[in-house]
Amino acid sequence: MDDSKSGINIDTSNGRRPFFYDVTLRDGNQALRNPWNLHEKEKVFRQLLKLGVQGIEVGYAGASPMDFASVEHLARLAPKDVVVASLARAVPRDIEMAGRAILHAPRPRIHTFIGLSPFAMENVLRMEPAKVAQKAVESVALCKSVLGGKGDVQFSAEHFGDSMDNLDFVIETFHRVIEAGATVINLPNTVERYRPLVFVEMVRKVVAALPKHVTVAVHTHNDLGMATATTVESFFAGATQLECALNGLGERAGNTNLYEVAVAIHNCGVENPVNMREIYETSLQVSEWSRVPIYEKAPLVGSDVVAHRSGIHQDGASKTQGMKKGAYRAVEGDLIGRGESDRIAFTSQSGKSAVHEIVKGLGLPITLEEAAVLQPALKAASEQAGGELSDAQIKAVYFDTLVNRNAPLVFSGMKANADGDGFTFKVVWNGEQKSLSGSGTGPVDACMHAVEQIGMYFHLVEYTQQALDPEGSEFAAEALSQIRLQRKANAGAQPEGPVVIGRGKDADTVLANVRALFSGMNLLLAG
C-alpha cells in the first residue's frame, strides 16, 4: 500500500508473505470434549487443503495409539507442497514416534518444544536453565537425525510470552537449536496474560537476532481475546509463520482464529495464500464436526454480524451497499464465501432508510416518502413486540399503514354465520366499525352482497386465485379480483365505469379472496 499522508502505513511487510500453519488438528483437537477420530480428522484435513494453508500440524503422534494412527494416515494423504507436522515433547520417545508417523509425508516436520520461561523452568520442569537448554539442543538434534535429511525441524519455546525477563537466555538457546538443525523457531504466547505490544516487541527482538534463513513463527492463545491482534502485529514485526486454528479452536479460550488473521492481513494489502472464499463454509463445517457452536457475534462468521439495526448504521449501510468499502462493514460477504454482506433488520431504533431497504427486499413497492410514513408505525409495532420484527410482521404493518391507509372500507375479519347461511364481515367504514352479513354461492358472493348493506354495489367481472410456493412465502394464496361499480341493486342495472384489479394475499385462501375484493372496492371508492 502507498505511504499515507500521515506517515502511518497499513502495510509494513516490505513484501513478505505469510506462511499459514494450522494447528486445529493438534491444539484444537486436544481441547475438544470429544477429540476427533481418524475419519473425522481426515475431513478437517481435506478442508484445510481446500483452504490452501501451507502447513498443517496433524497431531501429536506420541499422545495415544489413535493419534499415532491419524498422524501416519494424514501424512500419507499429504500433497507435495504442504508441510505436515507432528508435535513431540523434548523427549526421545515422543520424537521417535513423531518421526515414524510423519515420515510418510512428502514434506514432514517434527515440532519439538520445551518451556524456557523462568516460571515454567522453575515450577513445571523444575530444572536448571542450562539443563533445559541442553535438552532442547539434544532434542532438535534427535529430530534431525530421525528425519534422516528429509523435511525440517521446528522448535518452540513454550511460554515465550512470559520470557521478558530472560530473553537473552532464550535467544541464546535459539542460536544453539538452530545450530543443531532447527529452521523454524516458534514463539508461543502459551497463555495470553499481558498486552499485544509487549509480545510484539519480543518478537521483533528475536527476528533481529536470528539468521535470515530461519523462519520465525508465532503461536498465540486467546485467553484475553487479543490473539488475532497479537498474531497480525507479529507478522508486521517480522514473524512469517502464523499458527492459527479454524474457528479459533484450541486450549481454554482457543488459538488464534485463522479467518480473522487471513482477512486482516488481506485488508492491509498483503497477498494472502489462504483461499478466503472457503472461510464461511469451513467455519460452518468445523462447528458441526467439533460440536462447538459459533457465537452469533463471532467476527466474520457469526450469524448476526451482518445485521444493522440502528438508524444511523442502516443509513450508512444502505448508502454504501454494493461499494467496495462499506460504511459499517469490514469485508464484502463474497470475500469469505458468505452470500450476505449487510442485513438490515427492523427494531424500534431503526430509521426510514431501513424501512425502504427492508420493504423493497420483501418485493413490495415503496417510495422514500412512504418509508417515512411507515417508519413510526413499524417502530410502535416493534416496541409492542419487544424487539426485532419478522418479515410477516413488517408486511402486516405495511399493508395496514400504506395500502389501507386512506381506504374508506377496511376489512378486519370474517366468520361463517352460526345458522349456516352466509358470512359476517367485520369492517371499518368511514371510521366506523360495522358487521355486514351476506349470503350467496360462497364467501366471495356473500361478500359482494354484504357490502350492499352500506349502499355499495359492485359487479365482479373476473376472479382468479393462485396457490403460492409454501417455501418462498408465508402466504398460501394470492387472489386477483377484477371488479367495477354497479350503481343500482336491481338485477337489470348495467355495470359502469372502469374495471379495477384488487389484490389480496393471505395464509388462508378464503381470506386472500376476500382481501382482493376489498382492495378492489377501495380502489373504486378512491376514484
Ligand code: KIV
Ligand atoms: O501453546 C503452546 O505453547 C503450544 C506449544 C506446544 C507450541 O501449543
Ligand code: ZN
Ligand atoms: Zn498452543
